[in-house]
Amino acid sequence: MGDRPLIYGGLCLFVALVTFPVWKGVAAQSSTKGPEVKAVVDKKQCVAPRAYMREAHMELLVAWRDGKVRRQERHYTARDGTVYNVSLTGTCLTQCHGSKEKFCDSCHEYAGVSAPNCWGCHTSPPAEPAKMAAAAAGEMR
Amino acid sequence: MKLTRKDFLRVLAGSAVAVGAGTLVHAVGSANDRESAEAKNGKKRWGMAIDLQKCREEKGCDLCSRACHRSHNVPRLPDPAHEVKWLWNEPNGKVFPFQQNDYTRHALGETVPVLCNHCTNPACVRVCPTQATWKRGDGVVMMDYHRCIGCRYCMAACPYGSRSFNYVDPRPHLGAPNPDFPPRTAGVVEKCNFCEERLADGKQPACVEACPRNAMVFGDLNDGNSPIRQLLSGRYAVQRQPELGCGPSIFYLV
Numbered sequence: 001m002g003d004r005p006l007i008y009g010g011l012c013l014f015v016a017l018v019t020f021p022v023w024k025g026v027a028a029q030s031s032t033k034g035p036e037v038k039a040v041v042d043k044k045q046c047v048a049p050r051a052y053m054r055e056a057h058m059e060l061l062v063a064w065r066d067g068k069v070r071r072q073e074r075h076y077t078a079r080d081g082t083v084y085n086v087s088l089t090g091t092c093l094t095q096c097h098g099s100k101e102k103f104c105d106s107c108h109e110y111a112g113v114s115a116p117n118c119w120g121c122h123t124s125p126p127a128e129p130a131k132m133a134a135a136a137a138g139e140m141r
Numbered sequence: 142m143k144l145t146r147k148d149f150l151r152v153l154a155g156s157a158v159a160v161g162a163g164t165l166v167h168a169v170g171s172a173n174d175r176e177s178a179e180a181k182n183g184k185k186r187w188g189m190a191i192d193l194q195k196c197r198e199e200k201g202c203d204l205c206s207r208a209c210h211r212s213h214n215v216p217r218l219p220d221p222a223h224e225v226k227w228l229w230n231e232p233n234g235k236v237f238p239f240q241q242n243d244y245t246r247h248a249l250g251e252t253v254p255v256l257c258n259h260c261t262n263p264a265c266v267r268v269c270p271t272q273a274t275w276k277r278g279d280g281v282v283m284m285d286y287h288r289c290i291g292c293r294y295c296m297a298a299c300p301y302g303s304r305s306f307n308y309v310d311p312r313p314h315l316g317a318p319n320p321d322f323p324p325r326t327a328g329v330v331e332k333c334n335f336c337e338e339r340l341a342d343g344k345q346p347a348c349v350e351a352c353p354r355n356a357m358v359f360g361d362l363n364d365g366n367s368p369i370r371q372l373l374s375g376r377y378a379v380q381r382q383p384e385l386g387c388g389p390s391i392f393y394l395v
Contacts, residue, residue, distance in 0.1 A: 089320065121286060123318070123323065
């Protein structure tokens with residue numbers, strides 16, 4: 001019976017270890033709620049319903065990309081009849097969602113999605129172009 | 142009459158030649174038909190005529206090139222080995238290598254503006270393994286940078302050197318970027334797109350608009366009444382190395 005303290009001590013340690021992520025979360029005051037993404041403009045409706053965009057925005061973007069580049073489909077008619085210019089920077093970001101950092105990245109980072117390579121070429125308005133211009137001015141002549 | 146073995150073989154060979162020749166004639170004929178059918182059903186074929194006399198008079202002018210590179214975010218890289226260009230001035234010996242003699246060199250001008258020829262039978266399109274470059278119905282040879290894997294087969298195939306590879310990230314070298322046209326990324330090939338983004342808005346290409354002498358005339362080669370066709374029917378024009386069979390859509394008025 002002399003082992004009782006050892007057994008209970010071990011059990012306590014085990015429970016503490018197993019529930020460690022919970023305590024860590026409580027200590028860091030994090031929550032399971034996702035990031036608050038907000039459109040910078042007061043528009044109620046995206047080019048497609050919110051639920052669809054949450055699940056399938058990547059499919060819509062790929063359809064836009066292929067349509068514009070390969071089939072010259074430069075306009076997109078939404079379900080409510082609004083016609084949008086097919087453009088990631090010009091329409092999605094400039095007209096509604098602001099910047100890549102504030103909108104795209106906040107969700108992708110939270111969800112641990114590896115960054116899509118859109119931004120290898122496409123730019124996020126308007127901070128990046130200015131930054132790029134400043135960098136280029138410093139480097140050139 | 143008895144047919145000998147030798148005669149029989151002669152007749153057989155003769156028939157084979159006749160059938161082969163017929164097929165060939167038909168193929169050539171239908172190719173011509175296709176061209177004229179295209180013109181008949183209103184299909185466009187964009188082309189450009191460049192007046193070398195005007196370019197020669199404005200020696201050293203590169204306004205077209207600058208307008209093009211500015212509007213398409215073409216970088217200016219410090220290392221000439223990494224140079225990216227869509228439209229530039231090239232010494233005439235490199236543009237018309239087989240038309241060099243003491244008397245015509247002057248007529249062609251020291252440098253000649255060159256760009257993608259948007260060929261009717263483009264070599265780059267045939268070799269591209271991913272169909273990242275293809276020929277549109279209106280004659281524009283397009284690039285899909287999303288699909289380009291950077292293999293550079295197209296660069297090897299293009300006899301005019303119209304394509305450039307992005308060896309480095311072009312974005313830090315853009316000067317004042319045009320936010321309406323995405324720059325490219327390291328690892329893709331790029332070239333002149335005949336300003337397809339401007340054509341979609343009913344505008345003329347940026348180089349044509351930028352030229353103060355109207356040395357560049359852009360238009361539909363399938364339309365007999367278009368200004369470019371009027372010009373081509375009135376003046377002598379050359380293409381770059383037409384003997385290669387690519388069928389360039391850029392014509393140089395001499």
